[in-house]
Amino acid sequence: MNTTSSSRRAGRAGNGEWLESWNPEDTDSWDKGLAWRTLWISTFTLTLCFTSWFLASAIAPKLTNLGFDLSTSQLYWLTAMPGLAGGLMRLIWMVLPPIMGTRKMVTLTTVLLLLPVVGWGIFVQDPTTPFWVLLSLSFLSGIGGGAFSGFMPSTSYFFPRRLQGTALGVQAGIGNFGVSLVQLLTPWVIGFSLIGFLGSSRPMATAPGEPPKDVWYQNAAYIYIPFIIVGAVLAWTMLRSVPVKANIRQQFDIFRNVDTWWMTLLYIMTFGTFAGLSAQFGLLMKNLYGAGNPDIVQGTGAAAQLLVDGYSVPDPVKFVFLGPLVGAAARVVFSPLTDKFGGARWTLISGIGIVVSIGFTLTALRPDTSSAAALDAGFDRFLWGMLAIFLFSGIGNASTFKQMPMIFERRQAGGVIGWTAAIAAFGPFFFGIGLTIMSPSAFYLVGLAFAVLCVVVTWQRYARPGAPKPS
Structure with missing residues (x-):
C-alpha cells in the first residue's frame, strides 16, 4: 500500500519544475512532505524579506546620531516609504x-533583496548621502514587503483547507519575526567589525551627556547577505510549482465579491496596524519620551530638572523589537486555535482588543513632563499599551488568514490573500504620513474609530449567530 501511494505521488509530481497535478484535499495523493518543505523554505526566505522591508525602520532613528542632517519629517518619510513601496x-x-x-517567484524575489540590503550597507557609511538616495533605498526595501502577497497565496496551494490556518499562520508569523529580528540584531551587530573591507567604524552620538561610541552601522545590512544567498539557492533547488490556471484578468474576478472588500478592511485593522506600528514605534517613542522631545532634553523650568531628578531617557532600539515580537508570536500561537475554533470569533476578539488597547495608549500620548516620576509612569503606560x-x-493576522480560505474557493482565496495583504502593507506609509501631518493623539483617535467599524463588520457579517458568511 505504501508502494502504491508513493508511486501515485511520484506520478502526480512529474519530473520538472511544475507538478503535473495537485489536489491537497485528496489525502491519498497529497504529498505532505513536499507541502511542508515548501512551507519551511519559503518561510525562511519570507523572514529575510521582512528584515529587508523593515531595515529602514531600524536604521533611521539613529541616522542623525551618525551625523546625517535630516529633519524629523524626513526621518518619518524614510520609515514610511517602504510601506508605500511594499x-x-x-x-x-x-x-x-x-x-x-x-x-521562480521565491528565488527571484530573494535575489532582489540584495538591492536594498547592499545599498543600505554602502550609503549608511556616508553622512553626506543625499536624502533622495536614502529615500530610494527605502523604496527598494519595499521589495521585501511585496513578496508577502506572492508567497502566501502560493503556499496556500499546497495545503488542504483544514490546515491552512496553521500553515499560513506559521509562515506569516515566523515571517513577521523578521521585523523584530532586524530591530533586535541592529544594536548588537553594529558594535563590532565583521570583515575589514566592508567598511570602517564611525562615531555615533549616544544619550545626552555621554561620549560618542564607535559603531559599524553597515553591519545592520551586511549581516543578512549570506542568508539571502542561501535562501535563493534553497528555493531554486528544492521548490516546485503548483499548476493553477488563472491569467491576470481571471484573477481580478475577486473584486466582484463583496467579501473581498470586507476582508480588506479587517486585514487593514490587523496587519496594517502591525506593520504601521512596527515601522514607526522607534521614532514615536523617541519623539514622545526620548531625545526627540525637546521638553525632556532641552527644556526649561521643571522640565529642565527631569534628567537631574533621575529620568532615564529610553533608547528606542532597546524596546522597539518587543512590539513586532509580540505580534508575530501571537500570529503563530493562535493560528492552530483558528483551525480549531474558526477565524471569525478570533477576529472579533482581536478587534475588541485593539479598540481597548488604543484607548489605553491614548492616555500616554501627551507626556507629562512635570516630574521624572510622572514621565516614567507615562512611558510605562505607552509601552504596555503599544x-x-x-x-x-x-x-487578528492569524484569524483573518483562516477566514479567507473558508469564505472563497481555492483560486480566489489565493487572490484575496494577496490583495488584502497588498492594501494592508500600506500601513507603514499611512502611519508615517499620519504622524507627520497630525498629532499622535489625533492619529490614534482615527485608528480607534476605524477599529470600532471593523468590529461591527466582523460581528454582522461573520461572527454572529446566523451570519451570512460564518468563517
Missing part, C-alpha cells in the same frame, strides 16, 4: 504565483 509591489506580486510558479495593540493585531 503596498504597490504587493499589487504586482499578488498575480505572480499562477504565472511564475512558486520556485504591546497590547501588537498582541491583538497579531491574533
Whole structure:
C-alpha cells in the first residue's frame, strides 16, 4: 500500500519544475512532505524579506546620531516609504504565483533583496548621502514587503483547507519575526567589525551627556547577505510549482465579491496596524519620551530638572523589537486555535482588543513632563499599551488568514490573500504620513474609530449567530 501511494505521488509530481497535478484535499495523493518543505523554505526566505522591508525602520532613528542632517519629517518619510513601496509591489506580486510558479517567484524575489540590503550597507557609511538616495533605498526595501502577497497565496496551494490556518499562520508569523529580528540584531551587530573591507567604524552620538561610541552601522545590512544567498539557492533547488490556471484578468474576478472588500478592511485593522506600528514605534517613542522631545532634553523650568531628578531617557532600539515580537508570536500561537475554533470569533476578539488597547495608549500620548516620576509612569503606560495593540493585531493576522480560505474557493482565496495583504502593507506609509501631518493623539483617535467599524463588520457579517458568511 505504501508502494502504491508513493508511486501515485511520484506520478502526480512529474519530473520538472511544475507538478503535473495537485489536489491537497485528496489525502491519498497529497504529498505532505513536499507541502511542508515548501512551507519551511519559503518561510525562511519570507523572514529575510521582512528584515529587508523593515531595515529602514531600524536604521533611521539613529541616522542623525551618525551625523546625517535630516529633519524629523524626513526621518518619518524614510520609515514610511517602504510601506508605500511594499503596498504597490504587493499589487504586482499578488498575480505572480499562477504565472511564475512558486520556485521562480521565491528565488527571484530573494535575489532582489540584495538591492536594498547592499545599498543600505554602502550609503549608511556616508553622512553626506543625499536624502533622495536614502529615500530610494527605502523604496527598494519595499521589495521585501511585496513578496508577502506572492508567497502566501502560493503556499496556500499546497495545503488542504483544514490546515491552512496553521500553515499560513506559521509562515506569516515566523515571517513577521523578521521585523523584530532586524530591530533586535541592529544594536548588537553594529558594535563590532565583521570583515575589514566592508567598511570602517564611525562615531555615533549616544544619550545626552555621554561620549560618542564607535559603531559599524553597515553591519545592520551586511549581516543578512549570506542568508539571502542561501535562501535563493534553497528555493531554486528544492521548490516546485503548483499548476493553477488563472491569467491576470481571471484573477481580478475577486473584486466582484463583496467579501473581498470586507476582508480588506479587517486585514487593514490587523496587519496594517502591525506593520504601521512596527515601522514607526522607534521614532514615536523617541519623539514622545526620548531625545526627540525637546521638553525632556532641552527644556526649561521643571522640565529642565527631569534628567537631574533621575529620568532615564529610553533608547528606542532597546524596546522597539518587543512590539513586532509580540505580534508575530501571537500570529503563530493562535493560528492552530483558528483551525480549531474558526477565524471569525478570533477576529472579533482581536478587534475588541485593539479598540481597548488604543484607548489605553491614548492616555500616554501627551507626556507629562512635570516630574521624572510622572514621565516614567507615562512611558510605562505607552509601552504596555503599544504591546497590547501588537498582541491583538497579531491574533487578528492569524484569524483573518483562516477566514479567507473558508469564505472563497481555492483560486480566489489565493487572490484575496494577496490583495488584502497588498492594501494592508500600506500601513507603514499611512502611519508615517499620519504622524507627520497630525498629532499622535489625533492619529490614534482615527485608528480607534476605524477599529470600532471593523468590529461591527466582523460581528454582522461573520461572527454572529446566523451570519451570512460564518468563517
